[in-house]
Amino acid sequence: MKVSENLPRSPLGFLRWFCKKELIDEIEGDLIEVYRERFERNPRKAKFKLWKEVLQSFNRRNIGIMEKYQNWHVVAGLSMIKQYARVLFRTARKHKVYTSISVASLTLGITCASLIHLYIQKETNFDRIYTNADQIFRINHKSKTSGRSYAYAPLPMTPHLIESSEAVIDGTRIFKYRRASPITVVKSKRSFNEPRLGWADANFFEMFDLPIVNGNEKGLLDRPNTIVLSQTTAKKYFGEEDPVGQMIEFGSAEKHKLEVVGVFEDFPTNTSFQFDLIAGIETCSRIMWSSNHLNSWRNMFVSAYVMVKPGREKEALDQIQTATTTYFDAESTSTWEASLQPLTDIHLGEAMDIGEWSSHNDEETLILMGVIGIIILCLGCFNFTNMITAQAGQRTKEVGVRKVLGSHRRNIAQQTIFETLTFVVISGLLSVLFIYLLLPKLGDLTSHTYLMEEILKPEFYLPFLAILVAVIAISGAYPALYISRIGSIQLMKQSSSEGGSSIRNILVTAQFTITTALIISTGIVYLQLQYLKNKKLGFDDSVIVSMPIHNDEAVIPKINTFRNELTSYAGISGITAASHEMLTDYTYITQFDIEGIEAENLWERYTVEQDYISTFDLEIVAGRAFDSNIQSDSTAFILNESAVQAINLTPQEAIGKTITDISLEKKGKIVGVVKDFHFRSLHHDIAPFVMYVNWDRLDYISARLATDNFQENIDHLEDTWIKVFGEGVPFFFSYLDQQAAAMYLKEDNEMQLFSIFSFISIVLGALGLFGFVLFTTERKFKEIGLRKVLGASSWQVIGLINQNFIRILIISSIIASPITFFLMSKWLKDFAYRIDQPIWVYLVTVLIIFMIATITVSRTTWKAASSNPVDAIKNE
Amino acid sequence: MGALEEMVILIAAAMKDEAYAVSIAREYTRRTSQEISIPAIHTVLKRLEAKGFVKSSESAPTAERGGRKKRLYQITTSGYSLVSDLRNQREELWSLIPDMSI
Structure with missing residues (x-):
């Protein structure tokens, strides 16, 4: 039978791996028989059904994996791990709350920090996709009279440099018309208003080597009256048809025919060039400017980029300055100073006063985001470490018994490390799942597109691995080194360990300081945004529509x-x-x-x-x-x-x-x-x-x-x-009030991010506090019992438990307020029109935090305070 | 005893020496026109065997099974008395049901 070679290997291999030896013949034989029968009818369905049935067979009755490995423990120490795992599951089940708080906190921390890391990576890699990005510079000019800086160079500058300069390899100009351009597709007679049309030199795609998916690689715009489209635009215009060779028209009343000669891959979101259509700058000159425009030095309204030989930037700049002084100053009322700005510096570096048309971001914002990311990760790790050490402190008796029964100190250290490692791995896996689910949302917020592959790069995950190793070391080390060292008798006598409580206090204080700061910031950003949106503009913008002509x-x-x-x-x-x-x-x-x-x-x-x-x-x-x-x-x-x-x-x-x-x-x-x-x-x-x-x-x-x-x-x-x-003449319109709202898109997004971060840190803070109070209460269980026997009321007991965390909250608000005040004053300076920081935001925040904290701990405290003292005391 | 178990044991009894999971599944599908998966039959057969209602023996390996042996199932005496008890119970009940057409 020739089918026998075609039996699907993986399901049957899996079956053979897990199945009990004595059952294999029957189960596998039966499955193969029906598989062949089904294969005649529908091969794909047969394979699917085979998988399904193998998985159905994966049940208690048939599984025999353990017998296979029964004799291995001598070699691999597997039984020890088995034992560790058993203890781990028992502890996890016994301390359900502690375990879930620690895993949830760490997961939240890793997820947020990863998302922020992804965003920062996108931003710092801005414009780096081009092969020669490091050698490309933009020519900027600054007027010595007005002090204004321009992201422009006179039109004849790049041809002049290519011809006369040794240091300059290549140069290209690109002009972005600041208004949307009317485009009509000849064949379908459909009109579009295209805001992202650029006019560039023919060598544009040689310097900025974006993949060309359709059309010739070289000399794409050499011929006059030609245009190239992005993939998305080509699809929008022509659907599935071949766009190359098609005609489109530019202009509304006076129409200019342009031939589509190529299609380029859409520009990624993190590059300064955001064009849907690019046509030749000579065509532009003929259609919109006078014939001699491109050769006239007085025209400075177009961006120019040069590719400079490595190490010869100084020489190139000198030549540019000479050209500016000789040709441009003569035509201008001002004198001008030229400068070269690295392409990779445009997005995050200094912005020119005039002529920036790509999105700009501040390095400071990114640093702030990074700091917030690290803080959230730290909050998560704090909680994790707190919970693990608190738990370990309660398990001294267990460790004592183990030691008496002959456990070596190393075994005990190994076990605590093993437990921490397991929780960290679980949190890591959960984080990957959440990152996957949240990537589209992150894309919306930051206007980038993210791919899951990005987190598989070593430069992405290595820092996280390092941090996690540190977390394992810190959370595992205290119990591993401290508890395992103490003598067994001492351990068994001690009812629970006091160790690490001052560190725990500091960690919780730090958490609440950060949470307070974030909530106040969110409040102020929100108020500033409301202020901007509601401020009278000096004219009535309510129902004005504007139409481009x-x-x-x-x-x-x-x-x-x-x-x-x-x-x-x-x-x-x-x-x-x-x-x-x-x-x-x-x-x-x-x-x-x-x-x-x-x-x-x-x-x-x-x-x-x-x-x-x-x-x-x-x-x-x-x-x-x-x-x-x-x-x-x-x-x-x-x-x-x-x-x-x-x-x-x-x-x-x-x-x-x-x-x-x-x-x-x-x-x-x-x-x-x-x-x-x-x-x-x-x-x-x-x-x-x-x-x-x-x-x-x-x-x-x-x-x-x-x-x-x-x-x-x-x-x-x-x-x-x-x-x-x-x-x-196509009719397009936009609402002025919507445009007014769109001006604050960046702040709107910042606002959203701030709210998300503060929410997360509140959750983390609350989780931490919950665990903290739970821990304190359990430790003081007997004390509470005794106090009640001696006549303390429930309220006195509640005061006793809460005094510690109330102290922590007060200290953290005192630290957080001035720091936040300073940082927010700095943020507000960016606005010409801004609010004064209202004191009530600070007060309300402190109140909110107190409320959240009280609600968080109330159940635990109330349970402890109203408990029957007998339960506590008899429990020896 | 569930309806599926009863069905499987009856089919096994009826097929005499040729009853194994695949043939039982085929017969089941033919009679009830319902699809059933092989693991489901396996589960039922193992349960019946554990209760002693069927016994099994191995046959020689065949090529269409990729060289694997079949496990053939036969009804035991206690299995037979169980299903015949079930049948008697039902017939008694049926005799009490008045004719619907009246």
């Missing part, structure tokens, strides 16, 4: 028609257009000259339409708003209070002065001053700000909608949009 020349002339169409509609109370979307972090800064003022004013400016002020409901403090009926208002300017203050004028004095935007050569009179309002997020102070109607570009239309029949209003807006601008 990308300075589209086909749209702008029709804005008036659009507005007129909507004036008769009651659900929409205002329509206006401007160069900016309110609350975006991107700004234009230009230089303004004011009649009679000797100062170089680098101010933010928006170019707006006349009804901007009424639509956003901005408050005028002097002069008036723009008025379309006044002819001269076509060149009028309006300043905010901060701008007026910056030039030492009162709002009234400023009215009527002549002002010039030097950079854009626009000149006019100041007609009004608006009250300060927040045009950027509250991380920033309100800066001087200028609005004028003589616009150079309009990128957004904003509309104020009535809240009643909201959906109807949106629908009407869209219908009118299509009617006026036509189907070719």
Whole structure:
């Protein structure tokens, strides 16, 4: 029979391993017979059923593993381990509470610390996926006049360096348009608004070697009018079809055809480059800029990266500085200082004032996270060590009996180590399970994706192994070394050991200090966040929607028609257009000259339409708003209070002065001053700000909608949009209040993390305290009994048990408060607008901790206090 | 004695010399049109053997079983008297049940 070779090996091997010898023939023979019968019908099902039946056979009646190893103990000391295991199970069962507290604490500690470790690893490996990451630098520039730093280099810089510098191997530029770009798929006629479109040099993918999954590796963007897509985007556009060779269109009214020439693997979450589409920068120049733009040194608004030969960074920087001084300073009103920033330093290092478009994180936050991780791990280990040593202290009698019966000191040490090891291994395995379950949640919180494989790398698990070995050593060492040394008679006389109680006090105090600090911090972060979210921005953001129009020349002339169409509609109370979307972090800064003022004013400016002020409901403090009926208002300017203050004028004095935007050569009179309002997020102070109607570009239309029949209003807006601008201009909109909320996403996530951490540390603290009080009570059981016999009331007994832990709580709040105050003041400094730390948060926290602690211990104390003293005393 | 045990012992008795786990399972499936797993039959047979209702003997190894021996089961006298007692009990009860069609 030829099937015989095809019998599945693993289930039968397993069967043969565990099965009693005398049963193998019958069981295996029967299973093989039916397996063959089933195999004829359905091989896969047959195999599955075989496995199922083997596992069903794995029962008490059939298992004969132990007989197999019966004679081994002489060789392997197996019977000793068997004996250890038996004692372990008995102890674990007897001290169920202690055992579960220690395992739960350690599991919690390891799980949290691992998750934090994973996150920190992701962050510190930022931008390191590229082969030459260590040799790649970003060119930054700093204006000596304004002190502002830019993450940009003049456009001709990299070609110039590649040609003239020996130290520079390669260089590439990438431009990210700060607004979403309209893209239409030609074949399906579907439109998308793509916020992550980049324009790069053809060698971009050679320097940043992301895998290309479809298309040629080399010279991907060499040809003009080509574009490459990320895998996800390609799928979104073309489904299962081959994207290479397909056409897409860029632009809304004036459309430019681009050919898809390749697909790159999605950028991982931990890199500065987050693009879904990348097209050639020359194509960009042709579509959006003038013909000579790429060669003009005065253009500095694009990031440039260079790959430098190892050790020759200084030389490269000198050459860059020379080029900047020679070519760029000549075109600029300022002098500039160039610098090279390592690619791997961009995410965590110093952030430039202008031109950062990737996510940024502080090293400090990571250090704080790391410290919290270590603290939680320590809390877990404290609990574990506490419980194990407390338990060991109660087992002195057992050890005494063992010694009398001839146990060697080494056996006793071995046994305690064996027990600790077992618990640690169990906690480790449970942690792996929890990590697996929690990885997606961690991904949501930190906007990264995590894979389970990452915890299998030695650099990940080795530190944990080291810590666990330390935990085993510390928790095992005390009983192993201390108890095993004491003479057996002494051990048996002593009812329980007092050893380690001062260490235990210190550990519990440390735990509560940390818990208190974390809860207070959570409270303050929460209050600050509420403050930010509820702070008046200076304008009404409730129901404003903004729609991108990308300075589209086909749209702008029709804005008036659009507005007129909507004036008769009651659900929409205002329509206006401007160069900016309110609350975006991107700004234009230009230089303004004011009649009679000797100062170089680098101010933010928006170019707006006349009804901007009424639509956003901005408050005028002097002069008036723009008025379309006044002819001269076509060149009028309006300043905010901060701008007026910056030039030492009162709002009234400023009215009527002549002002010039030097950079854009626009000149006019100041007609009004608006009250300060927040045009950027509250991380920033309100800066001087200028609005004028003589616009150079309009990128957004904003509309104020009535809240009643909201959906109807949106629908009407869209219908009118299509009617006026036509189907070719896609309608997209976003809510301003949602955008305002999104600005604090980072703080929101911090808040969540803080709450999780404080919750965990409360749980750990409570577990620790519970065990601690349980231990104290059990030790004082006889004392309590005697006191009660001598007339103590239940309440006096409760006071006796609790005085120790109340002392601990008081000490820990006294230590925690000043430390937290200091740390939180530091955190709050990041915000231009912040709360004062309220004292009540501190008081409430202490109260909460007292309550949790009291609830935790109440059952144990009450049981001890109300117990019958006879039980305690007779128990000798 | 459970219904499954009774069924198995009856099938074993009916099959005379050819009763072993696989053939019993087949017969069971044929008669009741219910699937049953081999380990389940094993468990029942071992239980019956421990109670002395069946006895077993080994046969020669065969190729379709991968060279493994069969264990054949036969009903014992005490097994036979048990099932016939069961049958008598049932028939007595049946005689008391009035005819449903009336």
